[in-house]
Amino acid sequence: MKINQFISLKNYNSFQLNAQSHHFVELHERSDFKKLLDKHGGQSIFTLGGGSNILLVEKEISVLIAHINTKGIQTVNESDRNVQVKIEAGEIWDDVVQWTVERGYGGIENLTLIPGKIGAAPIQNIGAYGVELKDTLIACEFIDKSTGELREVDNAFCQFGYRDSIFKNELRNKVIITAITLNLSKDGFHQYNTSYGAISNHLLENFSNEINLTTIRETxxxxxxxxxxxxxxxGNSGSFFKNPIVSQQQLKHIQEQFPDVVHFPVDKDKVKIAAGWMIEKLDGKKWTVGGAGVHHKQALVLINKKNATGMDLLELSKRIQSNVFEHFGVHLETEVNIIDHKYTCQL
Ligand SMILES: Cc1cc2nc3c(=O)[nH]c(=O)nc-3n(C[C@H](O)[C@H](O)[C@H](O)COP(=O)(O)OP(=O)(O)OC[C@H]3O[C@@H](n4cnc5c(N)ncnc54)[C@H](O)[C@@H]3O)c2cc1C
Known part of the structure; x- marks a missing residue:
């Protein structure tokens, strides 16, 4: 376990920002976690997975970065209907999706192509196309950074919500997730989720409506x-902001000025507003700060157009937040983890 000094993080963050890490260590073995905590104490360690959900604001990062590369997938339980697999934190999420689909195990096929690693998946309860990690996760294993204790907790403990979990709140930066266990369905017991219009139309047009794990994943x-x-x-980090959830009353208020506001029901009292729609309505796709811009197809995605700095992207995101607040009265919360000086100081 060698600590590398002064390495470029350009290939370790999906914004391709050229920040420099002063201390960087690769963790390949389970035993590395303990060695690292024993030697350096957990509080001053930043855990890095695939770097696809972070904005590195600083150009120089002095906190020790631990890059998680532990591998392994193990079947821990099996019945006629289900299989339970435990997956190490350093496995690439989409490789695992492929692994499950190839074996006829269902539950995460809709989550294909989400970048990043297994260990980060519970942090924001990754989700796409009507499915979230919380639908299949039955256990999450982590090490408490301050005590070094290894714990395995159940789904309820994780307090999953929309792009949210206990790991973004009470346990923020306090643990290193080492593995997760998923409960997947076997052939004959799959519950396909094709509720998103785009999925059902695509299946019909391209796969003669043949619905199975492979056609859904491919769709x-x-x-x-x-x-x-x-x-x-x-360079980008997917959706930069969460879609805000507002009350019906707040929606009515917005509709008085913007009758075409795109929204989806959450429950009888609340609706989710399409943040991308609001940004686009304000002509946000044209906004730039330095080398940072907004993607022409999806206004929710901020991009590194040309040699952007982390500060450019942060400034652009703040400009979007203040404009959206001014016009719609809605605060856009970031989905991407902003890694600034304040953040690393809190570790
Ligand atoms: C093109 C694109 C599309 C995307 N689409 C989606 C989507 O559809 N749905 C969705 O939910 N997300 C999406 N994302 C966001 C991102 O892929 C996910 O959030 C992913 O889970 C991040 O994984 P990562 O390994 O890259 O995490 P990183 O960016 O490395 O880390 C993210 C956060 O998790 C922490 N962390 C990482 N690993 C661990 C660990 N083992 N233990 C404790 N903390 C850890 C980090 O400290 C950091 O705070 C997209 C991103 C991109 C670039």
């Missing part, structure tokens, strides 16, 4: 590829 891949920029080509 989602094709839809996502046509809509979202590839971070290897254009």
């Amino acid at each position: 989602v891949r094709q839809i996502r590829t046509s809509k979202l920029p590839d971070p290897k080509i254009i």
Whole structure:
């Protein structure tokens, strides 16, 4: 376990920001977690997965970065209907989706092509196309950074919500997730989720409405590829903001001025407003700060157009937040984790 000094993080964050890490360590073995905590104490360690949900604001990052690369997928339980698999934190999320689909295990096929690693998936309860991690996760294993204790907790403990969990709140920066366990369905017991219009139309047009794990995964891949920029080509972190959830009353108020506001029901009292629609309505797709801009197909996605700095992206995001607040009275919360000086100081 070697601590590397002064390495560029350009290939470790999907915005492709050229920040420099002063201390960087790769963790490949389970035993590395303990060694690291024993030697450096947990509080001053920043845990990095695939870097697809972070904005590195600072150019120099002095906190020790631990890059998680532990691998392994193990079946821990099986019945006629289900299989339970435990997956190490350093596995690539989409490789795991492929692994499950190839074996005929259902539950996460709609979540294909989400970048990043397994260990980060519970942090914001990753979700797409009507499915969230919380629908299949039955256990999450983590190490408490301050005590070094290894714990395995259940789904309820994680307090999952829309792009949210206990790991973004009470346990923010306090633990390193080492593995998760998913409960997946076996052939004959799958519950396909094709409720998103785009999925059912695509299945009909391209797969003669043949619905199985492979056609759903392929459908989602094709839809996502046509809509979202590839971070290897254009630096981005997917949706920069969460879609805000407001009361029916607040929606009515917005509709008085913007009758066409795009929204979706959450429950009988609340609705989710499409943040991308609000940004687009304000002509936000044209906004730039330095090398940072807004993607032309999806206004929710901020991009590194040309040599952007973390500060450019942060400034642009603040400009969007203040404009949206001024016109719609709604605060846009960031989905991306802003890693600034304040953040690393809180570790
Ligand atoms: C093009 C694109 C599309 C995307 N689409 C979606 C989508 O459809 N749905 C969705 O939900 N997200 C989406 N995302 C966001 C992102 O892919 C997910 O949030 C993903 O889970 C982040 O994983 P990561 O390994 O890259 O995390 P990182 O960016 O490395 O880390 C994110 C946060 O998690 C913490 N963390 C990482 N690993 C651990 C660990 N083992 N233990 C404790 N903390 C940890 C980090 O400290 C950081 O705060 C998209 C991103 C991109 C670039």
